[in-house]
Amino acid sequence: MAARVVGRAGRLALVVRSSAVRLQSRLHGSTGLRSGSQANFFPPLEDAMLPSGSFNNRMALITGGGTGLGRAMTATLSQLGAQCIIASRKLDVLQRTAEEISSQTGNKVHAVQCDVRDPQAVSQCVDQIEALTGLPDVIINNAAGNFVCPSERLSPNAWKTITDIVLNGTAFVTLELGKRLIQNQKGASFLAITTIYAESGSGFVVPSASAKAGVEALYKSLAAEWGRYGHRFNIIQPGPIRTKGAFSRLDPTGAFEKAMIDRIPTGRLGTPAEIANLAAYVSSNYASWMSGAVIRFDGGEYVSLAGEFNELRSVTPDQWKLLEAMIRKTKGS
Numbered sequence: 001m002a003a004r005v006v007g008r009a010g011r012l013a014l015v016v017r018s019s020a021v022r023l024q025s026r027l028h029g030s031t032g033l034r035s036g037s038q039a040n041f042f043p044p045l046e047d048a049m050l051p052s053g054s055f056n057n058r059m060a061l062i063t064g065g066g067t068g069l070g071r072a073m074t075a076t077l078s079q080l081g082a083q084c085i086i087a088s089r090k091l092d093v094l095q096r097t098a099e100e101i102s103s104q105t106g107n108k109v110h111a112v113q114c115d116v117r118d119p120q121a122v123s124q125c126v127d128q129i130e131a132l133t134g135l136p137d138v139i140i141n142n143a144a145g146n147f148v149c150p151s152e153r154l155s156p157n158a159w160k161t162i163t164d165i166v167l168n169g170t171a172f173v174t175l176e177l178g179k180r181l182i183q184n185q186k187g188a189s190f191l192a193i194t195t196i197y198a199e200s201g202s203g204f205v206v207p208s209a210s211a212k213a214g215v216e217a218l219y220k221s222l223a224a225e226w227g228r229y230g231h232r233f234n235i236i237q238p239g240p241i242r243t244k245g246a247f248s249r250l251d252p253t254g255a256f257e258k259a260m261i262d263r264i265p266t267g268r269l270g271t272p273a274e275i276a277n278l279a280a281y282v283s284s285n286y287a288s289w290m291s292g293a294v295i296r297f298d299g300g301e302y303v304s305l306a307g308e309f310n311e312l313r314s315v316t317p318d319q320w321k322l323l324e325a326m327i328r329k330t331k332g333s
C-alpha cells in the first residue's frame with residue numbers, strides 16, 4: 001500500500017515537474033516560469049520622490065559614496081539640497097564622483113579619504129568634516145566589503161578584513177560622530193545599509209552575514225539608547241541591485257543572475273535610484289518618528305526564499321485539479 005502511494009506520488013511529482021519545465025521553457029527559455037513578464041507591473045521610478053529642497057541647509061555623510069548605491073544616495077540627497085561628504089579609501093574615485101554630482105545638482109559634494117577600519121583615520125576624517133561643513137545631520141553607513149567564498153577556504157585575515165570594514169568600520173564612524181554630536185547637543189539621522197541575509201544568515205558570505213547582523217544589533221541598540229540625544233537609527237536591507245562592486249564579487253561569471261531574478265516575486269532587480277529614494281525618505285524629517293526600523297527592500301526575495309511551498313507557483317491549473325482530487329480523496333490520518 002505504502003509503495004503504491006509512494007509510486008503514485010512520485011509519478012505525479014514527475015508529471016508536475018516535467019510539464020512545468022516544458023511550460024517554462026516555452027515561455028521564458030530554460031528556467032524561470034515567472035521571470036521578466038511580471039516586472040512590467042513594477043516599473044522602477046527613477047526621479048527624486050521628496051519635494052525639492054527637502055535637504056536644504058543639511059549636511060550628509062555617506063561612507064562608500066563614490067560608487068554604486070552610495071553614489072546614487074549621494075546624487076539624490078544632493079539633488080534635494082544637501083551638502084554631501086563622501087568618504088572611502090580611493091580619493092580619485094571620490095573626487096570624480098563629487099565633481100560629477102555637484103556639477104549636475106549645483107550643490108557642493110566634498111570628497112574625504114578614509115579607511116573606516118582604522119579608528120584614527122575615522123577620527124581625522126571627522127575632524128576634516130567638521131572643518132568643511134560642521135557635524136552632519138545625516139550619516140549613511142554604506143561602505144562594505146564582501147566576496148563569495150566557501151567558509152573552509154577563509155583565512156583569518158579574510159574574516160578580519162570583512163568584519164573590520166562592515167562591523168568595526170560602521171561602529172567607528174557611528175561612535176566617533178555620535179560622541180561629537182552629543183557633545184554639541186546636535187541630533188542626527190543614522191542609517192545603516194545591511195542586507196536581507198543579515199537576518200537569515202547565508203552560506204558562502206559568512207563574514208559579511210555575521211558582520212551585517214552585528215551592524216543591525218548595533219543600530220537597534222543605539223536607537224534605544226541615544227534617542228534622548230536626538231539621534232535616530234534605522235536600517236535598510238537591500239535585495240539584489242546591480243553594482244560593479246557587488247556583482248563582480250558575488251556573481252563573477254553572471255551564472256546566478258537569472259535564477260536570482262526568477263525567485264524575486266516582482267521579477268526584476270532593484271535599481272540604485274529606488275534605494276536612494278528610500279534612504280532619502282528615512283534620513284529626512286518626513287521620517288522623524290522612525291527609529292529602530294529595519295526596512296527590507298528586496299522585491300519580495302526574502303519571503304520567496306523562505307516559504308517552503310513557494311515552488312508550487314509552477315503547478316498549472318490542470319495539475320492543481322489533479323492534486324486537489326487526491327487531497328480530497330484522503331480520509332482520516
Ligand SMILES: CCCCCCCCC/C=C/C=C/C(=O)SCCNC(=O)CCNC(=O)[C@H](O)C(C)(C)COP(=O)(O)OP(=O)(O)OC[C@H]1O[C@@H](n2cnc3c(N)ncnc32)[C@H](O)[C@@H]1OP(=O)(O)O
Pocket residue numbers: 144145146147148149153154155156157158159161162195208239240241245246247249250251256257260
Ligand atoms: C548568487 C548571485 C549573487 C549576485 C548578487 C546578489 C546580491 C544580493 C545580496 C548582496 C549583498 C551585498 C553585500 C555587499 O557587501 S556588496 C559590496 C561589495 N563591495 C566591495 O567588496 C568593495 C570593497 N572590496 C574590496 O576592497 C576587496 O574586495 C576586499 C577583499 C573586501 C578588501 O580589499 P583589501 O583590503 O585590499 O583586502 P585584500 O588584501 O585583497 O584581502 C584581505 C584578505 O582577504 C582574502 N581574500 C580576498 N579576496 C578573497 C576571495 N575572493 N576569496 C577568498 N579570500 C579572499 C585575501 O587573500 C586576504 O587574506 P590573506 O591572504 O590571508 O592575507
Ligand SMILES: NC(=O)C1=CN([C@@H]2O[C@H](COP(=O)(O)OP(=O)(O)OC[C@H]3O[C@@H](n4cnc5c(N)ncnc54)[C@H](OP(=O)(O)O)[C@@H]3O)[C@@H](O)[C@H]2O)C=CC1
Pocket residue numbers: 063064065066067068069070087088089090091093114115116117141142143144145165169193194195196237238239240241242243244245246247
Ligand atoms: N548591490 C547590492 O545588490 C547590495 C548591496 N548591499 C550593500 O549596499 C552597500 C553598497 O554596496 P554596493 O554599492 O553594491 O557596492 P560598492 O562596492 O560599490 O560599494 C562599497 C563601497 O564601500 C567602500 N569601502 C570599502 N572598503 C572600505 C573601507 N575600508 N573604508 C572606507 N570605504 C570602504 C568602497 O570604496 P573604496 O573602494 O574607495 O574604499 C565602495 O565605495 C554595501 O553596504 C552593501 O553591503 C546590500 C545588499 C545588496
